[in-house]
Amino acid sequence: MSARERILTGDTPTGNLHIGHWVGSVKRRVELQDQHECFFLIANLHAYTTRADTPQDIHRDCIEVARDALAMGVDPAKAAIFLQSETPALAELTYLFAMLLPFNRVMRNPTLKDELQVKGLADNYSFGFPLYTVGQTADILAFRAHRVPVGEDQVPHLELTREVARRFNKMYCGVPDKAPDEEHEQLGGVFPIPIADVGEVGRLVGTDGVNKMSKSLGNAIHLTDTPKQVKKKIGKIYTGQDSRDPNDPGIIDPEKNPLFQYLDVFVECEDTKRDVRDRYERGDNIGDGEVKMLVADAINALLDPMRERRAAFEDDAVVLDILKQGTARANEATEQTLQMAKEVAGTGFFPRSVRFED
Numbered sequence: 222m223s224a225r226e227r228i229l230t231g232d233t234p235t236g237n238l239h240i241g242h243w244v245g246s247v248k249r250r251v252e253l254q255d256q257h258e259c260f261f262l263i264a265n266l267h268a269y270t271t272r273a274d275t276p277q278d279i280h281r282d283c284i285e286v287a288r289d290a291l292a293m294g295v296d297p298a299k300a301a302i303f304l305q306s307e308t309p310a311l312a313e314l315t316y317l318f319a320m321l322l323p324f325n326r327v328m329r330n331p332t333l334k335d336e337l338q339v340k341g342l343a344d345n346y347s348f349g350f351p352l353y354t355v356g357q358t359a360d361i362l363a364f365r366a367h368r369v370p371v372g373e374d375q376v377p378h379l380e381l382t383r384e385v386a387r388r389f390n391k392m393y394c395g396v397p398d399k400a401p402d403e404e405h406e407q408l409g410g411v412f413p414i415p416i417a418d419v420g421e422v423g424r425l426v427g428t429d430g431v432n433k434m435s436k437s438l439g440n441a442i443h444l445t446d447t448p449k450q451v452k453k454k455i456g457k458i459y460t461g462q463d464s465r466d467p468n469d470p471g472i473i474d475p476e477k478n479p480l481f482q483y484l485d486v487f488v489e490c491e492d493t494k495r496d497v498r499d500r501y502e503r504g505d506n507i508g509d510g511e512v513k514m515l516v517a518d519a520i521n522a523l524l525d526p527m528r529e530r531r532a533a534f535e536d537d538a539v540v541l542d543i544l545k546q547g548t549a550r551a552n553e554a555t556e557q558t559l560q561m562a563k564e565v566a567g568t569g570f571f572p573r574s575v576r577f578e579d
């Protein structure tokens with residue numbers, strides 16, 4: 222990875238961040254911010270896919286998500302945290318990119334289908350719901366980002382993004398049909414073809430032991446949870462059924478037990494991990510209770526410094542000021558891309574800039 226690569230990633234503000242966000246991407250962001258130009262998006266428009274009727278909650282969640290990212294160690298001196306809704310180039314590129322994608326292609330996205338199913342939306346989703354995936358291609362391409370650190374579930378969105386970039390470059394920039402992805406920019410394409418950089422643990426299972434950890438499913442451990450709440454949530458994990466192989470319920474597989482993913486991810490001592498795993502596989506009288514205690518302690522040890530840092534960002538005005546500065550930087554970057562794109566796509570007439578009032 223070259224030193225000056227630009228990195229873009231983001232979250233839909235669903236409220237407070239949880240440890241699934243930490244292992245899935247925030248941890249990686251904190252590592253990346255030292256060496257790269259980083260932009261961290263708060264995708265508040267995407268929140269309207271399911272919550273358009275509670276705008277004030279979304280507004281508040283933007284501040285919460287920023288506060289939690291800062292608490293987890295994102296440094297505003299190094300990385301820009303910014304708001305999607307105050308970065309107009311993103312919406313404008315979404316409109317343009319939506320024209321480059323067959324409708325059926327958008328609907329084939331497995332993550333999109335999954336969300337519609339998990340959220341029980343069947344035929345009742347808004348027009349904007351599938352549109353958010355196109356919006357995500359704009360979020361990424363507007364920064365001409367080369368690399369997008371995300372969880373595994375976001376990979377289909379990255380695939381869509383790559384398709385949009387290829388199509389745009391071919392249609393409007395004369396990049397030849399068979400051009401290799403890495404050569405698009407050299408060949409005159411506005412957009413690099415970005416790659417998904419999937420973190421070590423792409424998908425942390427929730428405390429229900431079934432679904433991805435997610436606030437809306439009520440199976441998450443939040444940064445704002447007290448040590449006691451963490452213990453309680455870990456204690457409640459139901460492990461019995463999930464340890465069984467669905468094809469052969471007689472076989473108990475420790476890999477199917479969500480506790481073992483937590484053990485792997487949060488417990489640092491390799492010897493402890495090996496020991497616990499060995500004893501469990503041998504059926505050596507190690508109860509889930511003992512593993513749970515280990516895991517809860519490890520999670521609390523991770524959260525403690527974050528809880529402390531969070532206190533420094535308690536004031537909304539402090540967080541809003543950081544967001545405003547970050548969003549100003551995001552606008553600088555995306556307005557430049559937008560202008561390049563509009564020029565070749567025939568929609569550019571009057572150069573402009575975005576400026577916030579003091």
Ligand code: TRP
Pocket residue numbers: 229230231232233262264267356357360361369371375
């Ligand atoms: N869809 C992402 C999520 O589920 C949020 C997101 C929006 C995003 N735009 C993005 C992530 C661009 C990475 C890059 O939270």
